[in-house]
Amino acid sequence: MSGFVQEYLNRVRDFVASVDLNLLVIVLAVGVVYYLSAKLKVAKSRAGSEVNALREEIEALSRETAELRARLSAVTASGVEVSPSVETKAPVPAAAPRVIPAAQPRAVSEPEPRVELSPMARGMAKSRGSFLAKLKTLFTGGRSINLQSLDDLEELLISSDVGARVSGSLVAAVRDHVGKRDGVSELELRELLKEGIRRELIVVPNSHRLYQPTGSPLVVLVVGVNGVGKTTTVAKLATRYRAQGKRVLCIAADTFRAAAVQQLKEWGARGDFEVFSGPENAKPAAVVFDGIVAAKEKEFDVVLIDTAGRLHTKSNLMQELEGVKNSIRRHIPEAPHETLLVVDGVSGQNALSQAREFNASTPLTGLVVTKLDGTPKGGIIVAISQELEVPVLYVGVGEKAQDLIEFSVPDFIEELLPNTTDDGRAGAGGCDNAAASNASMA
Ligand code: GDP
Numbered sequence: 001m002s003g004f005v006q007e008y009l010n011r012v013r014d015f016v017a018s019v020d021l022n023l024l025v026i027v028l029a030v031g032v033v034y035y036l037s038a039k040l041k042v043a044k045s046r047a048g049s050e051v052n053a054l055r056e057e058i059e060a061l062s063r064e065t066a067e068l069r070a071r072l073s074a075v076t077a078s079g080v081e082v083s084p085s086v087e088t089k090a091p092v093p094a095a096a097p098r099v100i101p102a103a104q105p106r107a108v109s110e111p112e113p114r115v116e117l118s119p120m121a122r123g124m125a126k127s128r129g130s131f132l133a134k135l136k137t138l139f140t141g142g143r144s145i146n147l148q149s150l151d152d153l154e155e156l157l158i159s160s161d162v163g164a165r166v167s168g169s170l171v172a173a174v175r176d177h178v179g180k181r182d183g184v185s186e187l188e189l190r191e192l193l194k195e196g197i198r199r200e201l202i203v204v205p206n207s208h209r210l211y212q213p214t215g216s217p218l219v220v221l222v223v224g225v226n227g228v229g230k231t232t233t234v235a236k237l238a239t240r241y242r243a244q245g246k247r248v249l250c251i252a253a254d255t256f257r258a259a260a261v262q263q264l265k266e267w268g269a270r271g272d273f274e275v276f277s278g279p280e281n282a283k284p285a286a287v288v289f290d291g292i293v294a295a296k297e298k299e300f301d302v303v304l305i306d307t308a309g310r311l312h313t314k315s316n317l318m319q320e321l322e323g324v325k326n327s328i329r330r331h332i333p334e335a336p337h338e339t340l341l342v343v344d345g346v347s348g349q350n351a352l353s354q355a356r357e358f359n360a361s362t363p364l365t366g367l368v369v370t371k372l373d374g375t376p377k378g379g380i381i382v383a384i385s386q387e388l389e390v391p392v393l394y395v396g397v398g399e400k401a402q403d404l405i406e407f408s409v410p411d412f413i414e415e416l417l418p419n420t421t422d423d424g425r426a427g428a429g430g431c432d433n434a435a436a437s438n439a440s441m442a
Contacts, residue, residue, distance in 0.1 A: 119405045123397030124415035127378025131160050131416055135186065144183030150175055153189075161348045162197075163383030170196040190417045197416070200382055201409045202391040217249070217295050217303045219328055219335035223321060223362065224342035225354055226309040229370035229396055231260050233342050234306040235267030236396070236404035246301040248273040251291035253284040253324060254308040264306060271401055274300075284308055285323035292331045305336070318361040325362070338365045340393065343384065345369045348377040355384050364388070370396035373403075378416065381407075 117125075134156045138149060145153060150171055157167035173196050178184055184192070212218055220237065224230045231254065238248045250268060252275055254260040261277045268275040276294055278287035288305060295303045307324060309317070328335045341364045343351035351369070358364060367388070369381055372395045385392050392407045 118411075119397050119403065120395075120408070120411045120415055123372040123395055123405070124378055124412070126374070126376045127160075127372070128415055128418070130376035131379065132418075134160065135189070138189075139186050144185055145174065145178060145189055146183045147175070147178055150178070157379075160379040161377040161383060162379035163352070163387065166197075166200050166382050166386050169200065187419075190419075194413050194417050197382055197413055198409060200386040201412070202385050202389060203409050212301065213334070213337060216332045216335065217300045218337050219292070219303045219305070219332060220338040220340060221305045221307065221321075221324065221328070221336040222340050222342060222368075223307050223358060223364075224309050226257075228309070228342045228344040228347075228351075228354075229368075230254070230309060230342045231263050231267075231306050232399065233340075233368050233370060233394070233396060233404065234304045235264060235271060236401055237394075238267070238273040238302075238304055239271040239401040240404065241302045241304075242271060242273050247299070248302045248304065249291070249295045249298075249300040250275045251288055251295075251303060251305045252277040253287050253291075254306050255280065255282050255284050255287060256308045260306065260308075267401070283323070284320055285327045288324045289327035289330065292328055296331060321362050339363065340366045340368050341390075342368045342370060345372045345377060345380060345395075346375040348375070348380050349383075351380055352384050352387065355388055355390075359388050359390065364390045366391055366393035368392070368394045368396065368404075369407075373397045378412075381412065 138145060138152055138156065143149070153174060154167050154171045157170055158164055162170070170193055174184060174189065174192050177188070177192055222230050222234050222237075234250055238250050241248045250264055250273060252261040252264045255278060258280055261275075261280075265275045265277070267273075276287070276291040278290065284307065291305070292303065305324065305328075307321065325336065339362060341355055341358050343355055345351065347354075355364075355367065367384060367390055369384070369392055372378055381392050381395070384390075394404050395407050397403045397405060
């Protein structure tokens with residue numbers, strides 16, 4: 001052994017002799033414990049994932065078993081021999097006698113009954129879904145509405161576009177109720193909200209819809225900003241009046257938009273109503289003047305006037321409308337009998353501010369809220385009607401001629417807040433009511 005190695009060994013021996021043996025033992029013990037616990041952790045997590053995988057496998061197998069059982073009983077009920085190749089993982093009692101009923105209907109091929117939705121139910125589907133989903137969040141974990149959760153309720157109502165004022169009054173009604181008891185359940189809350197919304201909405205008497213002036217046609221002026229669905233609404237209204245057997249003339253006074261005139265003519269050809277138009281870029285007031293003369297001469301029952309909504313400034317637009325009204329009054333002093341503002345339901349609060357502006361300059365007799373089918377903001381109907389004190393007369397629920405329905409407060413409320421917390425109904429309810437009320441008004 002060389003001197004160098006000898007010296008190295010001596011140093012190691014000296015070092016070992018100088019180290020406290022107890023300390024060494026402790027350090028070694030800690031190291032061993034640490035190593036073992038790390039090993040244990042790894043083993044535990046492996047075992048955990050294996051257990052989970054097994055659990056999933058068991059669940060999949062039981063689903064498969066249930067499915068096979070269902071198929072087996074359906075096949076047995078239909079009287080067809082069970083093929084031996086159909087393997088079932090569920091045990092089948094060997095000695096059980098198989099009864100084959102003679103004239104059992106074949107349950108497997110039976111078509112699912114289709115639930116036909118009313119137009120109002122279709123139109124309100126998005127609003128209802130969104131409103132009910134929000135409402136449910138107030139009751140998660142079996143909670144009920146109490147004084148602390150009223151702020152959440154108010155926030156929810158405002159976010160559903162029913163407007164700050166209506167939200168305030170609805171929450172006040174719920175607060176009164178909560179004050180008298182421990183809490184309010186979901187169904188009770190729906191009832192309270194329904195009552196409140198019914199109070200806020202303006203109800204139109206049915207006789208209003210049958211109004212027909214004597215000695216002149218009924219003149220309906222349709223106003224609104226560009227793109228909200230005015231021309232479409234005029235065409236839909238014309239189609240409705242035609243279906244009632246009335247002679248209808250539409251005056252295409254949106255002379256700034258050649259496409260609007262053309263669009264109306266195409267609707268007229270399909271819906272069997274006449275369209276009066278002037279030369280391109282003619283003054284709307286001049287076209288209306290001539291149109292009313294023609295309507296009186298030819299004894300039309302109803303005149304619907306489609307106006308422009310694209311003037312550069314608000315005051316221009318209002319002046320233009322004033323000119324159109326003057327043209328009408330030169331021939332029929334008490335007309336227009338109706339001034340309908342069309343607003344786009346998709347634009348929510350924007351629709352409300354448009355309605356405010358129009359109402360300030362030209363008194364409105366009714367509102368038409370379009371595109372209800374494409375918006376979760378159906379609550380805007382409550383806000384507009386309450387703030388302007390103008391009734392919503394029609395709602396648009398699609399692009400086809402028949403997709404304009406007369407607005408009915410009970411149907412609207414029932415579609416927004418169905419009488420049950422079962423979401424399965426959320427599409428079909430109110431169907432019969434809506435259909436019945438629509439039919440009676442047509
Ligand atoms: P105007 O500029 O106000 O005359 O608007 P239009 O009548 O030209 O309509 C603008 C767009 O809205 C068109 O594509 C229409 O088909 C569509 N529209 C109108 N009403 C409804 C409705 O109730 N539902 C849906 N989904 N679309 C609509």
